[in-house]
Amino acid sequence: MKLINKSILTVAITLSTASVYYAQQVQDTVTKSKDIDEVILRGVTDIAKDRKTPVAASTIKAAQLVERLGNQELPEILNTTPSVYATKSGGGFGDGGLTIRGFETRNIAVMVNGMPVNDMEGGAVYFSNWTGLADVTSTLQVQRGLGSSKLAIASVGGTVNFLTRSADMKKGGAIRLGVGNDGYLKTSFAYNTGKSDNGVSASFLMSRQAGGTYIENTDYESYAYFLAVGYEINKKHNLQFTITSAPQWHDQRTFAPTIQNYIKYNPDHDGDPYRKYNSDFGYYTDASGNRVPLANRSNYYSKPVMMLNWDWTMNEKSKLSTVLYMSNGRGGGTGELGKIGTKSITDASFLDTEGHFNYDAIFAANAAVNLNTAGAGSTIVRRSNINSHNWYGILANFQHKINDNWNVSVGTDDRYYYGYHYQVLTDLYGAAGYKDNANKNIATPRIVNTLYDYKNLSWNPFGGKLAPAQDQVGYSNDGEVLWYSGFAQVEYTKDKLSAFLQGSVSNQGYQRIDNYVVDGSTLKGQTVNTKTGFKNLFGYNVKGGANYNINENHNVFANLGYYSKQPFLNTVYPSNQQLVNPTLTNEKISSAEVGYGFRSAKFNANVNVYRTQWKDRWLRKTSQTFTLPDNTTTTGYAEINGITEVHQGVEFDGVYKPFNFLEIQGMFSWGDYYYKGNASVAAFDDNNNPLTLAGSGGSELYLDKVKVGGSSNNSIPQMTASLGLTVKPVKDLNIFGTWRYVGKLYSTVDVGSFTNIAAQDRGVLQLPDFNLFDVGFSYKIRLKNEAQYFTIGANVYNLFDKIYISDSATSIFGTDKITATNDPDKGKTYEEAGRMYNGVATANRAYFGFGTTWAATLSFNF
Template structure:
């Protein structure tokens, strides 16, 4: 009996030891069921920290410390799947092919762990949405700007604007990007003073993004965000990716060169993980004189406990860069002058030139905006989850431009300082500034400046343009390079409690707090041969003024914690914004029906400090906070008719606070008397279809934007109004944006795939508005120009194509050899307008620009290497605008071909032959890029 007990105990002990110490492998391949592998899919043993990712052929191998259990497979854009396994000690359990069902718009919860990140889920979240995954971003973006990867999604219009590195812009459903919410891992990144997004600050996002989701319309975000047109949700890579890394190098036209390296530790047994990426990019730019250099760093550290109830992620990323710009917008006639009538020089840059034999551009942007975030996700129990993100950003940098003038002419004058090929003669500017006698185009005889107190003194004045010897001898002004510093300190937190109330109801409740301080002032960078800069704009320095001799380089500030003490000119103000918000959402989900209702409330406080325009004793030198309440409410429902079809509807209302420069217009501390919240109402409905070989979405929408506030340009110069002495405000602007969107994807065979989209919008102003005009000097009204009617009813909204379409295809011609091409068409594109020009009820509306279509093409090859063929060398060639199409991407002016060349009579632009493709040649435009190409070689290990 004793022996039997001993045998039983020994056997039990052996079983326990075998269970604890057994080592086995689990293998398999993850596919989409149509012959396509899914590289980078997450494979994890349920209830443990053991996880890996599939290789480039969808294969995985996982070490198991238990003999039986379940693996959970998740992949971006596909439904997750759980598969049981049994593995013997030191054995291998081959699970074979595991097929994931397509769910093209969903970001899995493994990729997005936090409920702070509001990701729309296909056939569940009732919003119009498109998702672009990391593989497509990495493969097709190349030398394009980050927003351009979105150009083949419905109702999106992306341009390169002036063409400098990171100067691109994007519009969704006709709304500009300061009315589009941009979120990174649940953090809002739109500038808190004006809603802007400067893509040059985020040039590294394409390297670290795991997916981009474009939510058109009011979107899925629970926060109060400027999502009038939509939301761009960017999800970056997490630290617990599969162990491994990559190195890559790319080059392209314009001496473009990029090198990048990354490494991920994977999730260690301790629960720790880390991911690091570094890259460097440089080039001359496609546009003349737009040299650039940028870096990118990304560090992510993570920790998860064994039960995965606590997950921490610390992420720091930044993209310090500098780039020369094309900020001056030329007329079509100017492009023709330096090209030909039929072939304008679309690369022409009126800001570029040479100085001392080297390329020089007075317009330059340099900025460094690192962002640090700390995410904590706490699974309190099976029904309760707390997600928090604390974030901070310190932006340091500026945009350099010119101050002052010579003989009444700015550096960008079309004649005065131009060489024969249209470049700026910076050598002549330096010669004049330093006292040398020079010939200035358009003036008679040599021009020589005089000294002031023994110095060649530059100011903000441009001097006299009278073509007389007396004016020349008394001219004391010069041209300097100055920078408008726009630095900031930004701290914020978003906390969300997610509670599952029952099997069908889930409640979210959260807080959104932000504080922002913006530092705005001007410094002198280069006197360009002058001896000092004299400024009389600071009140405390009058009447003597400031005599500035210190200059500051236009170089990137890597140490953002150093608050440098600058000598300032022109202006110096601090803008402060405090934001407190609460939000809640109730979601119902049962069987085929999902519905939600969401509400949010925020208070924004605006404060302005200015001891430059105002003496410290003046109460306006430091205003109290102006607090403004805003909020939104929205709801919607999705119903899955069948496994293939679903329908959804949503509606929402935003009461949106104005931007900072609407509260305190024209760099003054006087409150705007016409302050009012903007009101946005949106309605949307959609239908979706999913099958093994074909998916499609159809959406219809209507967005009404009332009481839009817009600050305009100066009034036209007249006998009573000097040039550039006024500014305008438009009150009561209303817009209606409605349209239809179609998006489809099809797998014809395992090797051939098609994708396409079509969108048609009707984006118009509704009703009339009024314009008020004020003097810049003191914000006093311009007599006779208050409450003037602006006739805007039915005028088309400009700067975005109201009809877009694309058709693309990819074909695997040989194993791992793929060619792809895409055609993108843009129509009903209207010029940007200045409402001040619409004071007549018989105006012609918005100028329609010529439609255009572009073809992009690519070639990919992946070569498997390594002993187990688990590593690869990847080749990618992109050619954008394959047929070198010449097209106008945007126009800043609105002149028609049948308008008179001058005055109210005489020849028109059309009758005098001053037209290009039917457009008057005095319109100021930016042409799009011609043919560009890039080649990338990447080694993944």
Template sequence: MKLINKSILTAIITLSTASVYYAQQVQDTVTKSKDIDEVILRGVTDIAKDRKTPVAVSNIKAAQIVERLGNQELPELLNTTPSVFATKAGGGFGDSGIVIRGFESRNIAVMVNGMPVNDMETGTVYTSNWTGLSDVTSAIQVQRGLGSSKLAIASVGGTINYITRSADMKQGGVIRLGVGNNDYLKTSFAYNTGKSQDGWSSSFLMSRQAGSTYAENTQYESYAYFFALGFQPNKKHNLQFMMTSAPQWHDQRYTSNSLGDYFKYNPKQDGTPFREYNSDFGYYTDANGRKVAVSNKANYYAKPVIMLNWDWTISDKSTLSTVAYMSNGRGGGLSDVGKVGNKFASGYIDTTPGTGGHINYDQIFAANGAVDVNAPTAATGGTLIRRSSVNAHNWYGILMNFQHKINDNWNFSVGTDDRYYYGYHYMVASDLYGAKGYKDASNKNLTAPNIISNTYDYKKLTWNPFGGSQPPMSDRLSFSNDGEVLWYSGFGQVEYSTEKLTVYAQGSVSNQGFQRIDNFIVDGSTAANGQINNTKTGFKNIFGYNVKGGANYNINEHHNVFANLGYYSKQPFMNSVYPSNQQFLNPSLTNEKISSFEVGYGFRSAKFNASVNLYRTEWKDRWLRKNMNFELPAGTLAGYAEISGITEVHQGFEFEGNYKPFKFLEFNGMFSLGDYHYVGNATGATFDNNNNPIAVPGTDKNSTTLYLDGIKVGGTNFNSIPQMTSALGFTAIPVQDLRIYGTWRHVGKVYGSMDAGTFTKPGGEILKLKDFDLFDIGISYKVRLKDPKQYFTIGGNVYNLFDLNYISDAGGNYIKPTDAPTNLQDGKPNTQKLTYEQLGYMYKGVAYGNKVFFGAPRTWAATLSFNF
């Protein structure tokens, strides 16, 4: 089994002599905390400990978040940890994406105080739902690989655990003001009462931020609130109640435009890319003759989390930790639906070079206004409107963990993780764009097409996360279905520990039950394939499990080595169980299989700390549903293929360390080199959309093959995946209370997102982007008052200091330099069939036809805070 290639070996030899690299920035002189244990809510958090827990881990504390986050997204702080890549994606508020060891968010376990928050239907995590965490997080721990969590969670690439502040923090408060580029403004207030003699304590925070990001028309408004109440009546019992949420709305840049558009629509027409370009909005002339910006893509959401944590010290040897929680979400995303003049909204984009590139809403309003939707001859979907695709849910769960210390060396723990989830999915109208209504025939329970005229304004955040009524069926269009998930699991761990050696073994079993409920079909009617339609599918129960183990050995006070391995039988997501939003079960349903192992070495001393590790993860039976529409003959029902035999290998090398030659100077850095690729080809059975087997045209086989062997792993949904990252930073304290810091970060071997389903012929390729280097700098100064508890802190950060133009994300079908565009940049036909290369339609080795997002230009943020 090949673990590392020549380039990785070369990197190991080179970096073995390094003395100034570091990634995890564990020690921060701003805070007096010596260990992450001082800031965590104990119980079910499964926090890894240095030289104890045998996993690759990095920590970031609250002081670093406050000092360096500015107006970045919270995941971006993790970019200086090995094998982590976070980008702003389209650039909208909260739209950032993150990758760990080549795995995207749905295969990364994201937790808040040990509570899983990955969506129970899709596994995804939306940063915009959790923007308030930056205000209340005491620490972030990233465990790369399967990690040390005992729960049956999707920690294929790693685990990110956000540890929030607890109620029993020291008495005091802080008022903070932040400003930045593009009218960024953030205000917050927080206060902690401290613990009373009776054992009561509380903490609360409120904040608001608004402005826009660097991309065109990406305005947003976000609020955050946090409340914690603690009660410790005696040494045996400790109760902590917490509630937090971050309701927000934000206009988006969702569409990934062709690279050539960033040059074509640059107002300066100076041959440089207009990185801010956004095609997802346009202008409408109101009654007063003013041009009003209208967004075609937006997002709004409110997702509070309520937790009650009870730690019971039963005896000197036994403890029981219980967390009961609920998380109800209300919100959705906006786009257009329907056509007017036989065109979508994108068809109304002004294509004039230099001045165009935006949607002409005057034309849409005029065309919509001419349509009589109530006329019998009016076409269904014959107007173009903005719709809101709602994704709401109610989620309840309980976590219990019993720990018992058998003797000084042995201990064990057992527990359960049980959840119930009910999701609501439907569309409503958000803006009729001048139309009298929208005709929809999707709801088969209605005897005639439904004329929808009521709208729901996404900026008013009218959704009540704690209840509230859902819109009536008469206001819903296109689809209305619910998803129900039942999750039951049990876990256990045995650990042997001495001063030098720690060995653990753990395992978990889980049952996930999925049910789909379709509100738009007629219960008991006959489907096209002759089957009887049922509104409810009934629950499909799927069993899964994982086993993990590892050992850490402290050779002496300076050196330690560790190893871990694990195997995970992972249940598929709901869209795999009931594919294509249909009421029938996937005929080839199977669990995905993940195996992983890792070895590592650590060195600790007064001035220099370093960690090195090698890992290999194999992901088998990855599921993919491939659309077959383009392959089927005319007159044949649209079809699909169920591909379940895809195998990926993710392996690599990671290094992190810090060097502190003087009290006033510290260097830190990291390096990671990965090799993420597909192994073997994959074959899947083909069906029509009525779930009947169908032969691929030109063959007598009802199967199709994807030629993936050796292809590099790319992301999905326009997220790129780098296979090499490095960072080098410093922190200097030239005088007391003045901190100056900077970071250089290199991102290399970057592969754009890919659709594995398009590799139907041998010799496929994936787009590789140019490496890029980014520099960030910052400064902070503390002004102390007479009262030692009172002080002002002034800080500032500049990101992408040298304003580098670089492509951060890319996707879609790979357009080669030797391909020929249909049209020239001025819109005229390419009659001579000249290639992108011949036309000079290239940028940093990438042809203009590829769809990309540029990384953020130079941005800045400044803060002023007062602690008391």
């Protein structure tokens, strides 16, 4: 959630005046101030300070976000940071993915003003809920590895911290207009009142953006609003209230098509993949005979965040910061539900010649179903999986300066979360309704036909209505989470040495509530009820580090830490059932890092070496294809436990400024991420029935030494590099360009492929390396009044229209044999059949990166 306070503004100003540029950690040399505002780790924001905080960090300022983000996904601004890989994933608005040092967002602490925003049930971060941050962020910092946060959060891969604008910013405003490819249009207005004589201040922003992305049928509409009101009661007490949200809907592409289909459905039929291809929508014919697009997969959400911050400066040495916050998120994602006979929505008879859904055929088939005599689930409809929540919390942090060298801080972070998960209908696709029998508390199947429009955005900051039980289908379960934690930190600073030691403890209680379970029923020989009762799990972490400034040019640092991390809700209650995991255990993460920094008038650089080991990891992988002992296949999901991963590597970033008009930014990272030892797996079909797999019998995954890939539709690179130039030929004109390289890119681990020990030798599919080039400029037109000026700018991304695979959902090799029964090439390998693209078997499901895209902006500051 978002914490706005006066101390954050101080940090933001300190950082903005430092010599940082485009995700490189380049700040002023260490200051000798011993004021409490200059301690190593500040308040709850915990922003790393150059040559003080012993962590690897990179910083981006608001001006760089405005200048270079354009119509990219919010995490993509971090792609020139070492060991960071951000992609557009399926390509829908806000659907981008992010990894740091090979760890996905579930294990990256994403924070807003020091407050964690990762989902409390599963750790996920949906950037479509946070698109408004691009407009209100004053500073964005990435801390790789353990990070400097004092909270009891498991930042396994790193920490991404957004610092937003403050209520007491300087008086003034800005109007912005942005345009870009595929109908992108963004408008925004912001105004700051400045602080009045009586200590009151306010800051306001409102924006709207709409259009489509590069992918077919990915229209969207998104709003963002931000209001901060501050009141400085006196020199000791400061209050600030903040509310922000970004309600949005967007049509998606969530299924990664096969490379073969990208090529097959290219309208130019030139053998190249049609990168815009989206198999998650189709067309129907309206009453006027027009061909109208209709999305099957869409997402909509509104997550308003409200917080009240109280800063109390007790005396010159002590300070207490307290934050109360609330977030009531409402929304979900759509997709198909049901079958007509044995036909699902992807049946060949329901597809047109362009690879899209033929809704006319689906509507006709649905209309022919007699719901009075048909069984449950006998029509194909569009449902929405609701994932709403109520979230409340309090965070308090007390800081005390013992003397010029020692500082201590203690605090607590307490949260309550209640998540609502159920299905409602959003389109009947021509059917009279949908017959549902999932609720075991209702004896007779019922016909449901109440629809919910996903484009009807919720603006209610207090949550809005939830669907009544009679409108719910498929499933209805809730997750309740209680979180209590305490933390303490000791810091030491003297002359050239800075050091800290931090520890935290936490109790996380999970309860699963299944509204469709009958109290007292039997499951696997055990009695289960609607409510499981709370399962409490204790966790802790300890970490420390030190930085030593050898002289004004050189510094070295080291840090190490250990986490005992509680697993997520679906680990505690696996298989979507009411039974506690009998093998439940905390995940163990140990990490160590050393670094070196060099600072001079023209050249600044950092080098880091790190190693992280993650034991007893539990992972659920969805959308899996399994081979059964009789050599048939089925789809479902897998639950894997006992995973051990090792992530180690080297990072470099630097900035060289040979002349005042020229700046060169560079980055390189090399990683070695692999599984250590084997793991055990349990496989289930789409109806939660357990499966026995071919190979090991389904009990063991042979992963030892296999490279770490993504967990779903994403891939993980183990080598990245970038080189950027910024030229300032005349005052107020910036011209910039960036080259970026991605290599050692590994696909997701396909569970069904690793039940045989032979799979260890070949490992995970490695995708082709790629190089990308981006260019842009910005020019400021100043008016007579220095506070008033226009800024124009433009960016072109993927300048040379490079065709590349950014993510892959499967690991099919060219030497694998084609097994489909009706395939004319059955028995041949993909290489023998000539079914390869750029060295990759065309049966692989993948996402291609966007082709050339562009965005331009015009703004007026006053």
